[in-house]
Amino acid sequence: MNNVVLECRALSKQYQDGKQIVDVFRSIDLTLNKGQACAIVGSSGSGKTTLLNLLAGLDLATTGEVKLANVSWSSMKDAKRSKMRNKEMGFVYQFHHLLPEFSALENVLMPMWIAGMNKKEANKRGEELLGQVGLKDRLHHKPSQLSGGERQRVAIARALSNRPACVLMDEPTGNLDETTSLEIQNLINELKTTYDMAFLVVTHDEKMLSWMDSAYRLSQGVLQPIK
Numbered sequence: 001m002n003n004v005v006l007e008c009r010a011l012s013k014q015y016q017d018g019k020q021i022v023d024v025f026r027s028i029d030l031t032l033n034k035g036q037a038c039a040i041v042g043s044s045g046s047g048k049t050t051l052l053n054l055l056a057g058l059d060l061a062t063t064g065e066v067k068l069a070n071v072s073w074s075s076m077k078d079a080k081r082s083k084m085r086n087k088e089m090g091f092v093y094q095f096h097h098l099l100p101e102f103s104a105l106e107n108v109l110m111p112m113w114i115a116g117m118n119k120k121e122a123n124k125r126g127e128e129l130l131g132q133v134g135l136k137d138r139l140h141h142k143p144s145q146l147s148g149g150e151r152q153r154v155a156i157a158r159a160l161s162n163r164p165a166c167v168l169m170d171e172p173t174g175n176l177d178e179t180t181s182l183e184i185q186n187l188i189n190e191l192k193t194t195y196d197m198a199f200l201v202v203t204h205d206e207k208m209l210s211w212m213d214s215a216y217r218l219s220q221g222v223l224q225p226i227k
């Protein structure tokens with residue numbers, strides 16, 4: 001059975017900055033398997049966000065390719081790419097990006113509505129997910145009525161709503177105090193064992209590495225395994 005969810009081969013990215021060419025990285029290979037959590041650490045400007053954007057098909061590589069569920073992003077038209085992203089990928093960012101005028105539950109329901117899921121089934125799954133992240137009493141609160149940690153829990157529930165093959169997280173605890181950050185780390189770790197999904201987490205927080213299955217450092221354009 002093929003356990004590979006997301007993979008990139010010989011990936012490189014250059015930016016044209018005026019007359020200068022910026023080589024962010026050259027020839028990156030990475031494989032993400034089902035049920036595995038992988039971390040990428042690296043200093044500011046090392047290219048972590050650029051790599052995540054390429055893996056998510058939000059940006060195109062200069063050379064090399066990225067395959068999600070064995071299909072190359074570059075072989076898909078825009079509409080198919082958006083559909084695949086909505087169905088197969090979940091995203092959690094440092095700042096939660098919740099829609100402020102919608103409740104916690106509605107925010108979690110949104111990706112399922114976009115995917116065309118039956119409303120009753122979506123509601124059931126949304127309530128279940130918010131229960132799993134410890135927010136069953138906060139379903140109808142708006143983001144402004146929630147704490148930072150609670151908002152990040154809603155963002156995590158939203159990322160899992162379409163049961164994606166993989167979840168990409170960019171500094172998911174970067175905006176939280178230490179205690180809340182630990183709670184969120186424990187939650188992600190718990191969800192990793194509950195769902196057979198791949199998690200890729202970009203982080204500055206090296207404490208997170210202890211429960212990761214694998215970890216890499218992105219430095220000077222090279223991805224070095226550190227776990």
Ligand SMILES: Nc1ncnc2c1ncn2[C@@H]1O[C@H](COP(=O)(O)OP(=O)(O)OP(=O)(O)O)[C@@H](O)[C@H]1O
Pocket residue numbers: 015016017022024042043044045046047048049050051
């Ligand atoms: N659109 C762009 N045009 C030119 N250069 C860019 C562009 N986007 C990013 N860069 C450069 O590419 C490099 C990698 O940027 P990136 O944002 O991926 O780093 P990062 O590791 O995510 O940093 P941080 O941890 O600070 O968010 C940086 O040197 C940045 O200045």
